[in-house]
Amino acid sequence: xxxxxxxxxxxxxxxxxxxxxxxxxxxxxxxxxxxxxxxxxxxxxxxxxxxxxxxxxxxxxxxxxxxxxxxxxxxxxxxxxxxxxxxxxxxxxxxxxxxxxxxxxxxxxxxxxxxxxxxxxxxxxxxxxxxxxxxxxxxxxxxxxxxxxxxxxxxxxxxxxxxxxxxxxxxxxxxxxxxxxxxxxxxxxxxxxxxxxxxxxxxxxxxxxxxxxxxxxxxxxxxxxxxxxxxxxxxxx
Amino acid sequence: xxxxxxxxxxxxxxxxxxxxxxxxxxxxxxxxxxxxxxxxxxxxxxxxxxxxxxxxxxxxxxxxxxxxxxxxxxxxxxxxxxxxxxxxxxxxxxxxxxxxxxxxxxxxxxxxxxxxxxxxxxxxxxxxxxxxxxxxxxxxxxxxxxxxxxxxxxxxxxxxxxxxxxxxxxxxxxxxxxxxxxxxxxxxxxxxxxxxxxxxxxxxxxxxxxxxxxxxxxxxxxxxxxxxxxxxxxxxxxxxxxxxxxxxxxxxxxxxxxxxxxxxxxxxxxxxxxxxxxxxxxxxxxxxxxxxxxxxxxxxxxxxxxxxxxxxxxxxxxx
Numbered sequence: 001x002x003x004x005x006x007x008x009x010x011x012x013x014x015x016x017x018x019x020x021x022x023x024x025x026x027x028x029x030x031x032x033x034x035x036x037x038x039x040x041x042x043x044x045x046x047x048x049x050x051x052x053x054x055x056x057x058x059x060x061x062x063x064x065x066x067x068x069x070x071x072x073x074x075x076x077x078x079x080x081x082x083x084x085x086x087x088x089x090x091x092x093x094x095x096x097x098x099x100x101x102x103x104x105x106x107x108x109x110x111x112x113x114x115x116x117x118x119x120x121x122x123x124x125x126x127x128x129x130x131x132x133x134x135x136x137x138x139x140x141x142x143x144x145x146x147x148x149x150x151x152x153x154x155x156x157x158x159x160x161x162x163x164x165x166x167x168x169x170x171x172x173x174x175x176x177x178x179x180x181x182x183x184x185x186x187x188x189x190x191x192x193x194x195x196x197x198x199x200x201x202x203x204x205x206x207x208x209x210x211x212x213x214x215x216x217x218x219x220x221x222x223x224x225x226x227x228x229x230x231x232x233x234x235x236x237x
Numbered sequence: 238x239x240x241x242x243x244x245x246x247x248x249x250x251x252x253x254x255x256x257x258x259x260x261x262x263x264x265x266x267x268x269x270x271x272x273x274x275x276x277x278x279x280x281x282x283x284x285x286x287x288x289x290x291x292x293x294x295x296x297x298x299x300x301x302x303x304x305x306x307x308x309x310x311x312x313x314x315x316x317x318x319x320x321x322x323x324x325x326x327x328x329x330x331x332x333x334x335x336x337x338x339x340x341x342x343x344x345x346x347x348x349x350x351x352x353x354x355x356x357x358x359x360x361x362x363x364x365x366x367x368x369x370x371x372x373x374x375x376x377x378x379x380x381x382x383x384x385x386x387x388x389x390x391x392x393x394x395x396x397x398x399x400x401x402x403x404x405x406x407x408x409x410x411x412x413x414x415x416x417x418x419x420x421x422x423x424x425x426x427x428x429x430x431x432x433x434x435x436x437x438x439x440x441x442x443x444x445x446x447x448x449x450x451x452x453x454x455x456x457x458x459x460x461x462x463x464x465x466x467x468x469x470x471x472x473x474x475x476x477x478x479x480x481x482x483x484x485x486x487x488x489x490x491x492x493x494x495x496x497x498x499x500x501x502x503x504x505x506x507x508x509x510x511x512x513x514x515x516x517x518x519x520x521x522x523x524x525x526x527x528x529x530x531x532x533x534x535x536x537x538x539x540x541x542x543x544x545x546x547x548x549x550x551x552x553x554x555x556x
Contacts (some may be wrong), residue, residue: 047449068435068451077449085307092495097439097450139442151447212381 004008004179005189006149017204018054023147023181030190030211031183033200034224039183040080042200043149046181047077056149058146061076069099078140080183082132082152084124090135098142110138113168114161127232130156137165141172148172150182154189166192187224187233191215199223242493246507253514257285260518265525278450283416288517288531289510291472292414292482294423297502298465299483300490301430304437304498305461306360308369309491310546312484313349313469315487316369317376320481321352322466322473324380324540327387341363346470352376353462360518373552406477406532408517419475426468427519433457433464462536479532482516483507488546 005023010016013130016038031039045052048063056063058074066074084093094107111117123131123236133156140150148169155161166189172178184190190197190211197211199219207219214220221227223237240431259265265273272484301497306316326341333340345440360372384404391397395546436452447454469483490505491498513531520531 044445048451049445049448063451066451070438071451075449077444077446079443081445084441086496086498087309088441088496092497093441094498095495096441097435116362119325136442140446187379 005046005056005058006055007056010045010052010056011041012041012045012050012052015203016045016052017202019045019205020054021205024178025146025175025179026194027172027196028170028180029183029198030193031181031195031198031200032185032187032190033206037223038203039200039201042149042205043077043151043181045185046147047075047149049077068097072097072099072143072145074145075147075149076140076143076145076171078137078148078150078153080155082129082136082156084132084136086124087125089121090116090124090127090171092101093135094142096137096139098139106144107138107142110141113164114138130161132159132215134161144178148180149181150180152180152185153185154166154184162189163192169193178197187215187220239493240304242504246493246504248352250507250511250514253423253511253518253541254285254289257288257514257518258282265298279413280410283411283413284408284517285410285514286413286416286420286512287472287476289451290420290423291408291476291479292486292513293427293506294468294472295479295483296349296486296490297427297430298469298505300498300501300505301433301437301461302465302483303487305458306369307440309488309498310484311369311373311463312481312487314377314478314480314483316356316373316466317352317380318349318469319354319473319478319483320380320384320474321375321402322346322349322470323478324348324384325351325470327384327404330400330403331387331392331396332416338530342418342422342471345474346467348380349466349470349473350463352380353466356408357458357462403530404532405412405530406479407530408476409528411475413513415475419472422471423468426464426471427520430461430464430468430502432459434499434502437461437502438497439499442496453476477530477532479513480536481543482512482535484546485539485542486512517527 002025004025007021009018009020011018019042031042033039044050045054046056061074063071063074064116096224114137116134116138119127119131119135124135127135134233137153141148153165173180194211197209198205199207199214199215203224206223207214225236226233227236239366258277264276283289302311302313302316303309317402322345326345329341329344346363355376356372360368388397392399436447436457438453439450444454486509487501487505489508493504494500516534517531520529520534523529
C-alpha cells in the first residue's frame, strides 16, 4: 500500500492538539472516541474547515487554494449535521456545486445503492432525517474523491442501511483504492469495519492500530469506561 | 436556467424598458422632433434606467442575502438594509442637502452597511427564520424611528418636505447624471455578486461543506454584505426606499433555476428590473389624478404577497 494522505502538524487551538497522521491508499479507517474527544475536529482539520494549522497532502497535492472542482476530486466531507433548510429537491441538492464530470455514472450507481429513486423528486427539507442522511451521503460521495472524510455517516440510518453503507465504503476502499476515514459512535460498527482504528480522547489520537486488537485491549475501558463482556458492552465495574 | 427562460426574461425586460420609454405615446408623436427627443432622453430615459437598475439590484441582492442566510425569507427590506440606507441618506442630506449625490450616496451606503453588520451581530450567520425576521424587524424599527426623529428635527419645512417626499420612494424627475450615480454602482455590484454564485450555492450544503469544497466563507460573507449594501445604498440615495421587490423577485427566479439559491441571482436581477419597470408604468398610467409614489405601490402589492408566503410556509410546516 502507498500513502495517500500525509498530514503534518494539524491543530485547531482548544479543540485538536498537534497531530500528524498518514493514511494509506485503499484503507478504511474508523475514528472512535467519547463525545468531545476531537473526532469532528480531526475531520475538520483534514478537510480544511475553520482554518486549521498544519499541512495536508493528498496524493502529494496540497488541497489549499485549489479550484473547487479539482479539490472535490481530492476530498469530500460529510458533516454530522443533516440540517438542510433550503427548499430544494434531492436531485438538485446532490447537483449543487458538483463538478460536471462527476454527474452521470457514479450518481446512477449511488442512487441505486442508497435506494434514492423515490426521494430524488422530493424536497429535502421535508424528508425524514434518515432519508435526508442518505441524500447527503450521496452528495458527499458523488464527486468520487480520493479521500472521504465522513462524520457519523451511519447516524439516523436503519440497521439495514448502516450495513449496506459500510459494505459500500469497504468496497470503494478495497476495489476503488479510495481512502475512507469515518467517525463513528457505535463500537459495533467499528468492529464490523475491521481494518484500522484510531481512538481519540482529549483532542488527541490516543491509540492507532487494528480494530480487533484495540477493541479487545485496555484502551476501550480506559477511555470509554465500558468493557465487552459476554458479547455485550457494559460499564466497567 | 434553460435558454428558453433566459430569452423570455430578456424579452420581457426589454419590452418593459421600451414601454417605459414610450408611454404615454401622445407627447412624443405630437411634439416636434427635438422636444420629443428631450422628453425621451432627459425625462424618460433616467426614469426607465433607474427602474431597471434599482429593480435589478434589489432582485440580485435579495437572492444573494437569501443564499447567505440560507433563508428564503430574507431580503434587503426585511433585513433592515433599505431602512438603514434611508436613515443614512436622510442624516447626510440634512447636513449637505439632497442635491449632493456623492455624500448622500456614501451616507446611504454606510447606513446599509451598519444595518447589515448589526443584523449579523444580532442574528448570527445561520439565523433561524424567526430570529432573522425579528432582528430585521428590530433594526428596521430602530432605523425607522431614527428617521422619523430626523424628520421631526428637520432644519426647515423645505428640508422636511424634501426628505419626506424622497422617503416614499420615487423615480420622478431624476437627471441622467443622478441615474448614472445609482446605476453604475448597482451594475458593478450585480456583476460582482454573480461571481459569488458557486460559493453561495455551496452554502446550502452547510458552512462546513462549503469550506471543505474550497470556498472561503468569511470572505464570501463580507463581500455579499458589502456589495448588497453598496448597490442598494447607491439606489436608495437617489430614489428612496422601495420595498418587497428584493423578496419577490428571487422567489420567482428560483422556480427557473432548480431552486439553486446562488444560480437565482441573475434571473432575480432580470425579474426585479422588469417588476420595478412594470410598477413604475402602473404608477404613471393609473387614472388617479395624481401620481402615487412607487414605493407605496410596491408595498401595497408586496405586503399581501409576503403574508401569503408566511401563511403558505406555515401551512406546509403544519402538514
